[in-house]
Amino acid sequence: MPRLSSTKRAGLPDRAFAYIDARGRRRLPIHDAAHVRNALARFNQVIFEDDAARQRARTRLLNAAKKYGIVPIGFITGQLAEQQRHAAAGRLVIELGRHGAPGDLEQRMRNVLRDPTLTVLYWSEASGTYLDGAGKPVPLPAEEDGRVVTYLEHRGRPMTALVHDPAVRFIVEHERGYGQVRATATDAAALPTGFVTLLMSDLERSTALLDRLGDRYRDLLNDVRGILRTAVSRAGGREIDARADEFFAVFERAGAVVEAATATQRAFRGRGWPDHLDVRVRIGIHSGRPTLTDVGYIGLAVHTAARVCAAAHGGQIVVSGETKEAIGESVRAGIRFRNLGRHRLPGLPDPAALFQVTFGSTPRFDRP
Numbered sequence: 001m002p003r004l005s006s007t008k009r010a011g012l013p014d015r016a017f018a019y020i021d022a023r024g025r026r027r028l029p030i031h032d033a034a035h036v037r038n039a040l041a042r043f044n045q046v047i048f049e050d051d052a053a054r055q056r057a058r059t060r061l062l063n064a065a066k067k068y069g070i071v072p073i074g075f076i077t078g079q080l081a082e083q084q085r086h087a088a089a090g091r092l093v094i095e096l097g098r099h100g101a102p103g104d105l106e107q108r109m110r111n112v113l114r115d116p117t118l119t120v121l122y123w124s125e126a127s128g129t130y131l132d133g134a135g136k137p138v139p140l141p142a143e144e145d146g147r148v149v150t151y152l153e154h155r156g157r158p159m160t161a162l163v164h165d166p167a168v169r170f171i172v173e174h175e176r177g178y179g180q181v182r183a184t185a186t187d188a189a190a191l192p193t194g195f196v197t198l199l200m201s202d203l204e205r206s207t208a209l210l211d212r213l214g215d216r217y218r219d220l221l222n223d224v225r226g227i228l229r230t231a232v233s234r235a236g237g238r239e240i241d242a243r244a245d246e247f248f249a250v251f252e253r254a255g256a257v258v259e260a261a262t263a264t265q266r267a268f269r270g271r272g273w274p275d276h277l278d279v280r281v282r283i284g285i286h287s288g289r290p291t292l293t294d295v296g297y298i299g300l301a302v303h304t305a306a307r308v309c310a311a312a313h314g315g316q317i318v319v320s321g322e323t324k325e326a327i328g329e330s331v332r333a334g335i336r337f338r339n340l341g342r343h344r345l346p347g348l349p350d351p352a353a354l355f356q357v358t359f360g361s362t363p364r365f366d367r368p
Contacts, residue, residue, distance in 0.1 A: 204314025284309025
């Protein structure tokens with residue numbers, strides 16, 4: 001986008017700006033499509049005088065987006081966090097240049113994207129699942145259903161899931177662009193306490209994948225997170241954090257975490273990755289009693305889960321002895337635990353007993 005010179009800026013009318021403060025300072029130019037996109041990305045960086053001024057600016061910005069045919073999906077979902085603080089789940093107000101019910105966004109996107117079956121779902125922290133516009137829990141589609149799920153985030157946290165035809169591709173307007181992956185812990189008040197099981201994962205050879213794919217790496221990362229989120233959600237887990245290629249989730253039932261981990265590895269094996277790349281994720285699991293703070297979990301249990309993950313290979317699921325003991329016999333048929341022995345993991349005071357979860361044609365690893 002060409003830089004707007006001071007002379008050209010001065011020559012623009014007031015209506016070419018989304019926000020004009022009480023002192024007459026004009027912010028967020030919206031006179032063409034490129035500047036509208038820039039204003040969408042920078043909106044949350046602007047300090048408004050009050051909520052009314054913010055509301056007026058948002059309305060003008062969304063009207064401009066509509067004028068230039070821009071569907072600001074990421075911007076809208078980013079605003080849902082604000083709306084959730086003031087409205088019950090399933091009754092969020094979504095602005096598209098006017099006030100409307102959640103179905104308005106869904107119908108508009110169906111029309112614009114020519115997908116009459118597209119569904120917009122909203123993440124509910126209280127229920128730990130996605131809800132439709134009426135506030136009813138909706139299960140995500142199974143892989144064999146032929147539908148695709150695109151996950152939209154607000155500051156690294158789940159916010160909206162779009163269920164749509166595979167032919168539809170989304171260009172998501174991120175708040176701060178693709179150059180920065182920003183993530184924070186999820187709402188700590190909604191997380192389980194006491195004895196829990198933690199799942200951590202990351203991509204094997206992520207730096208090499210980034211170097212090979214370039215800008216396309218962000219699409220791969222979105223697919224990877226989608227697989228993990230689907231598996232975790234279906235198994236009753238809760239996402240805590242997502243940073244770059246790392247993923248962190250918590251489960252109240254130790255047996256459920258193995259279901260999520262095996263579902264993830266099956267999905268990775270059956271996926272067709274770009275350029276025929278061998279994309280593999282390693283998963284580490286540990287059970288313990290982490291301390292829950294207002295920013296998430298801390299404590300030795302968290303460090304142990306991270307070390308167990310780091311010890312694994314791509315395509316491998318490794319669990320600690322504490323997790324194996326917690327699971328007991330509550331695993332599905334065909335799942336086994338292969339003893340990998342005791343290993344000294346960096347930063348931990350004692351050697352840790354590790355086990356590989358095997359299922360189907362799981363590759364054999366002699367050491368973690």
